[in-house]
Each structure stands twice: as structure tokens, then as C-alpha cells.
Amino acid sequence: MAHVVEICDADDPRVDDFRDLSRADRRPDRPGGRGLVIAEGVVVVERLLASPYPVRALFGVRRRIDELAAATAALDVPAYVADADVMARVVGFHLNRGVLAVADRAPAVEPADLVDRSRRLAVLEGVGDHENLGALFRNAAALGVDGVLLGAGCSDPLYRRSVRVSMGHVLRVPFAHLASWPNDLKLLRDRGFRVAALTPRADAKPLRDAALDQGPVAVLLGSEGPGLTEQAIAAADLAVRIPMADGVDSLNVATAGAIAFHAMSGT
The missing domain is CATH 3.30.1330.30 (Ribosomal protein L30/S12)
Structure with a gap:
């Protein structure tokens, strides 16, 4: 002991x-x-x-x-x-x-290995705020997301503040880094995943119509300010938005992630 x-x-x-x-x-x-x-x-x-x-x-x-x-x-x-x-x-x-x-840190997870053992994934681009990152991992653990793929511009999930805000769930939700962004999204498609980019733009499909609970799905979430880049949205299979009341143009990325993760669960 x-x-x-x-x-x-x-x-x-x-x-x-x-x-x-x-x-x-x-x-x-x-x-x-x-x-x-x-x-x-x-x-x-x-x-x-x-x-x-x-x-x-x-x-x-x-x-x-x-x-x-x-x-x-x-x-x-x-x-x-x-x-x-x-x-x-x-x-x-x-x-x-x-x-x-x-x-000490555990050995890094290979993206292909994580994708192969998952059906619901979160993919992040430019999430640099450690508290938002920790909250996303906590939401992912609570709502049954199998893992997180980290694209360009993301902070370290094992930073002390991220671990604390996640209530330690960043230690149980597996994650992997994508080295070539957004080209590595092809890895998901090659393994049968549908990739949905979460964006507030008006021409995106409403979340309730996106059927995110059907088949292997990965949801893309972008940075706290500008959101996903146009390159990331273009690399996705569809753009999805969370309908909001007039006068509100966006949600905190961790909140938006929780709503999308719940939609993925089908419950």
C-alpha cells in the first residue's frame, strides 16, 4: 500500500x-x-x-x-x-x-486504434481554453462518447486545469491527436463514420434532423471564438446547427458539445 x-x-x-x-x-x-x-x-x-x-x-x-x-x-x-x-x-x-x-503520462493512443473501437466520437479544432476542454471531456464521459480526436490548435487535455474541470474524466475518456488537419478526417470516413460539423450558420441542418444517433458518427466542434474553420466544415459530410432563440448567435463550446453528444446517444 x-x-x-x-x-x-x-x-x-x-x-x-x-x-x-x-x-x-x-x-x-x-x-x-x-x-x-x-x-x-x-x-x-x-x-x-x-x-x-x-x-x-x-x-x-x-x-x-x-x-x-x-x-x-x-x-x-x-x-x-x-x-x-x-x-x-x-x-x-x-x-x-x-x-x-x-x-507519468500513459503511452499515446493512435488515432486509427481509437476510431476502430468507437462508434461515437468528438473531434475538436482550436479548443484552446483549458476549462472548456475539461468540460467537453466531462460531458463526453457523461453522455457516452467513446473518445476524442484533437485537431489543430487544441490545448493539452492533461493540463492541470483541464483535469480538474473534467472532474478527472479526461483520464478515462481516450483521446488521440490528429497530425494532419483536416486531412486526417479521411480516417473517419474510411472506417464508415459520418462526420458532422457543428456550426451556427443558417444553412446548416437543424440538429433534430441530422440523425446523429444513426451509425458511427463523429461531431466536429470548433474554437470558442470563431468556431470551426471553413476547411474543417468543408471536410465534413454535413453541417449541423443547434436552433436558438432570436438574438442568440452561439453557445459555449462545452454546452454545444453536450447537446450534440446527447443527440448522438439517441436517448
């Missing part, structure tokens, strides 16, 4: 994986950094422990580490315990959730 180690000195090198998370140039989950996956809070840490990501260590106040005793019973990793003040000095801010865990 995880072995508890008391940390009394904020400069203790054993907790360096958790150090200075508030500084943009030191966060280990940033691209170009050490590439660690960081989970915050008991629920998200539990989901990290149940995921394929190899856990390195936990760090928290005694009460939160004790709450995770059952989840860590099979782990041979350190569980560092400190008081709230020492933990805040290490992390760089006061952590209300009281516990963190860090893990």
Missing part, C-alpha cells in the same frame, strides 16, 4: 514534483515541462488512481490522505503528508481540496 511519509520542511526535495504550481514557468504539466499529470481533490485523485496513468506520489494533509486509504491500498508509492501551511509553501498557493497526486 502507499507508504505515508511526513514532510515538515517545504524545501524537502522529495516533494519537488508538486513544487511551485502557480508559476507558469515551473508547472510540470505545461507543454515543454516534465509532462506530469496532476490531479487535485479526493474524487479526481481516485480517478487518477483508477486510470492507466502510472502514479508517482500523493501529497496532502493527513485527513485527505486517510480518506484515500482504500484507493491506495494496492499502490507502492509514497503518500507525503504535511500540514496546510507547509503544503501551501510547496505548491505555491493554499489548496482547498487538500490533496494532490502526480502521475
Whole structure:
């Protein structure tokens, strides 16, 4: 089981994986950094422990580490315990959730492998906001989407804020990166998928008429500002819109995604 180690000195090198998370140039989950996956809070840490990501260590106040005793019973990793003040000095801010865990990244999933084992997919272009990305993964998990394909301009789903906003579901919904955008959408068509581009433009087919619950379907979602590029829409099989009241021209991408994912489920 995880072995508890008391940390009394904020400069203790054993907790360096958790150090200075508030500084943009030191966060280990940033691209170009050490590439660690960081989970915050008991629920998200539990989901990290149940995921394929190899856990390195936990760090928290005694009460939160004790709450995770059952989840860590099979782990041979350190569980560092400190008081709230020492933990805040290490992390760089006061952590209300009281516990963190860090893990190495799992091997990358090949897009073809993900497509081959899926029937409902989300495909993202230019989703750069970490909170929106995390919310999209949470919605995908809740509404039965089998996986997420990341096209050009997307942020890292394993960035700490994305993991937190997703409530750890980014750790259970498989994702893969498309290297050639939007040319790699051909991969979906070659495997029998219908590709639907979600856009508010008036000539798009209303969502209720798009039959997204029929057969293998991938829904394209674009960036928070301009939405999908014309190239992405042109590469899709059809353009689909969510009808809205007069005076409202768009929805937050995570909200639009949830509506589309529900339509895909057929429930």
C-alpha cells in the first residue's frame, strides 16, 4: 500500500514534483515541462488512481490522505503528508481540496486504434481554453462518447486545469491527436463514420434532423471564438446547427458539445 511519509520542511526535495504550481514557468504539466499529470481533490485523485496513468506520489494533509486509504491500498508509492501551511509553501498557493497526486503520462493512443473501437466520437479544432476542454471531456464521459480526436490548435487535455474541470474524466475518456488537419478526417470516413460539423450558420441542418444517433458518427466542434474553420466544415459530410432563440448567435463550446453528444446517444 502507499507508504505515508511526513514532510515538515517545504524545501524537502522529495516533494519537488508538486513544487511551485502557480508559476507558469515551473508547472510540470505545461507543454515543454516534465509532462506530469496532476490531479487535485479526493474524487479526481481516485480517478487518477483508477486510470492507466502510472502514479508517482500523493501529497496532502493527513485527513485527505486517510480518506484515500482504500484507493491506495494496492499502490507502492509514497503518500507525503504535511500540514496546510507547509503544503501551501510547496505548491505555491493554499489548496482547498487538500490533496494532490502526480502521475507519468500513459503511452499515446493512435488515432486509427481509437476510431476502430468507437462508434461515437468528438473531434475538436482550436479548443484552446483549458476549462472548456475539461468540460467537453466531462460531458463526453457523461453522455457516452467513446473518445476524442484533437485537431489543430487544441490545448493539452492533461493540463492541470483541464483535469480538474473534467472532474478527472479526461483520464478515462481516450483521446488521440490528429497530425494532419483536416486531412486526417479521411480516417473517419474510411472506417464508415459520418462526420458532422457543428456550426451556427443558417444553412446548416437543424440538429433534430441530422440523425446523429444513426451509425458511427463523429461531431466536429470548433474554437470558442470563431468556431470551426471553413476547411474543417468543408471536410465534413454535413453541417449541423443547434436552433436558438432570436438574438442568440452561439453557445459555449462545452454546452454545444453536450447537446450534440446527447443527440448522438439517441436517448
